[in-house]
Amino acid sequence: MNNTHESTKEIVLKVSNLTKAYGEVKPINQMSFEVYKNDAIAIIGPSGTGKSTLLRMINMLNTPTSGQIFLGDEEVTKEGYPLNKLRLKVGMVFQSYTLFSHMTVIENCMDAQIKLLKRSRQEAYARAYDELNKVHMTDHILKYPDQLSGGQKQRVAIARALAMDPEILLLDEPTSALDPTMVSEVETVIKSLSKRGITMLIVTHEMRLARAASNRVFFLTGGSIYEEGSPEKIFDNPEREATKNFVKRIKKKEWLIKNKDFDFLTSISEIDSFCRDADISIKTNKAIQSIFEETVTQIMLPQIKGQPLIKFTLEYSGQSQLLRLMIEYAGPKLRITDTDNEMAKNLLLYYSDIIEVEPTSDDLNDGFNNAFELKLKKSL
Numbered sequence: 001m002n003n004t005h006e007s008t009k010e011i012v013l014k015v016s017n018l019t020k021a022y023g024e025v026k027p028i029n030q031m032s033f034e035v036y037k038n039d040a041i042a043i044i045g046p047s048g049t050g051k052s053t054l055l056r057m058i059n060m061l062n063t064p065t066s067g068q069i070f071l072g073d074e075e076v077t078k079e080g081y082p083l084n085k086l087r088l089k090v091g092m093v094f095q096s097y098t099l100f101s102h103m104t105v106i107e108n109c110m111d112a113q114i115k116l117l118k119r120s121r122q123e124a125y126a127r128a129y130d131e132l133n134k135v136h137m138t139d140h141i142l143k144y145p146d147q148l149s150g151g152q153k154q155r156v157a158i159a160r161a162l163a164m165d166p167e168i169l170l171l172d173e174p175t176s177a178l179d180p181t182m183v184s185e186v187e188t189v190i191k192s193l194s195k196r197g198i199t200m201l202i203v204t205h206e207m208r209l210a211r212a213a214s215n216r217v218f219f220l221t222g223g224s225i226y227e228e229g230s231p232e233k234i235f236d237n238p239e240r241e242a243t244k245n246f247v248k249r250i251k252k253k254e255w256l257i258k259n260k261d262f263d264f265l266t267s268i269s270e271i272d273s274f275c276r277d278a279d280i281s282i283k284t285n286k287a288i289q290s291i292f293e294e295t296v297t298q299i300m301l302p303q304i305k306g307q308p309l310i311k312f313t314l315e316y317s318g319q320s321q322l323l324r325l326m327i328e329y330a331g332p333k334l335r336i337t338d339t340d341n342e343m344a345k346n347l348l349l350y351y352s353d354i355i356e357v358e359p360t361s362d363d364l365n366d367g368f369n370n371a372f373e374l375k376l377k378k379s380l
C-alpha cells in the first residue's frame with residue numbers, strides 16, 4: 001500500500017485493559033492498544049470476535065464491563081463523562097447508511113453541525129459542501145436519501161461524519177451492505193480518507209480494502225489483538241498460526257501488461273496455477289483463461305495505440321468463495337463490448353457480465369484511470 005502519510009506519535013485514542021462480557025461470553029477480553037494521529041487501522045478477524053462490540057464501546061453505544069478508554073488525555077469511560085461531548089469527537093459510519101430520510105443530502109450534512117457545533121448556516125453549508133465534493137456528491141446535494149443508490153448514501157454518510165471534524169472516524173463494515181457494483185466507489189472514498197490522513201478504525205471483511213486503506217492492521221481473535229502489523233506484514237508475512245490461516249484463505253494475483261508482445265502463454269499458465277492453488281474448478285479456471293485472452297489480447301490490445309498499460313487482477317476468498325476479476329487500464333476508455341471482434345465479444349459475454357467502474361480522480365493511482373469488473377456467470 002502506498003500511504004503518503006507517516007504517523008506522528010500524538011495519541012488520539014488509548015484503550016486499556018478493555019473487557020466486555022455478555023454473561024459467560026467475553027468477546028473483548030483485557031484488550032489494550034493506542035491509535036496515533038493519522039493512523040488508519042484495519043480491524044480484521046473471524047465473525048463474532050467482537051469487532052463491532054469494540055467500535056461500539058469506543059463510541060459508548062455499548063458500556064464496557066471493565067477497562068478504560070481515553071480520547072486524547074480525557075478518560076471517556078469515567079463516570080459522568082458527557083456522552084454528547086464524546087459523540088462530537090468520534091464519528092461513526094455503520095454498515096447501513098443512517099441518513100435522515102426527510103432531509104436532503106446537504107441538510108443531512110449540516111444538521112448536526114448547526115445543532116451540536118453551533119456553526120452558522122453558511123459555515124455549516126460550506127463545510128458540508130467541501131466534504132460532499134471530496135466524495136463526488138455535489139451534483140446530488142438537493143436530493144433526498146431515497147433518490148440515491150446505496151453507494152451514494154454511504155458516501156454521504158461519510159461526508160456527514162467528517163463535516164463534524166471528529167478526532168477519529170469509526171467505520172463498521174462500510175461496504176458489506178452494498179451491491180457489488182457499488183463496493184468499489186465506496187472503497188475508493190475510504191482509501192482517499194486514508195491518504196488525507198483522517199484518523200480512523202475500519203472494521204472490514206474486505207481484505208483488499210484493509211490492505212489498501214490502512215497503515216496498521218489488527219487481527220482480532222479470542223478477545224484480543226492476536227497479531228498486529230503493517231498490511232504487508234499481516235497479509236504477506238504473518239507470524240502467528242491463526243493469522244496465517246485467516247489470511248491464507250484470500251489469494252490475490254495481478255498481471256501487468258506493458259507491452260503488446262507480452263508473454264501471453266506464461267500469463268495463461270500462471271492463471272492456471274493460481275486457480276489450481278485456490279481449488280477453483282477446472283471449468284471456472286478455463287473460463288478465466290478465456291476471459292483473459294478475449295479481453296486483453298483480442299479486444300483491448302488491438303484498440304490501444306502505443307504502449308499498453310493493463311492490470312488484470314484475480315482475487316479469490318476461500319472463506320466466502322468469492323472470485324473477483326478486475327481489469328484496470330491507462331488511457332482513453334475502450335469499447336469493450338462494441339468491439340469489431342464478434343467472436344471475442346460473444347465468448348466474453350458467454351462467461352461473464354461486465355461491470356463498468358466509474359473512474360474517479362482518486363483512481364488515477366499508478367496511471368490506471370479506467371476499470372471494469374467481470375462477474376462470472378452463475379452457471380460456472
Ligand SMILES: Nc1ncnc2c1ncn2[C@@H]1O[C@H](COP(=O)(O)OP(=O)(O)OP(=O)(O)O)[C@@H](O)[C@H]1O
Nearest residue numbers: 022025026027045046047048049050051052053054
Ligand atoms: N447484546 C448482546 N448480547 C449478548 N451477546 C452479544 C451481544 N452483542 C454481541 N454479542 C456477542 O458478542 C460476540 C461478538 O459480537 P460482535 O458483533 O462484536 O462480533 P463481530 O466481530 O463484529 O462479528 P461480525 O464479523 O460477524 O460482524 C458474539 O459472540 C456475539 O454473539
Ligand SMILES: [Mg+2]
Nearest residue numbers: 051052053172
Ligand atoms: Mg460486526
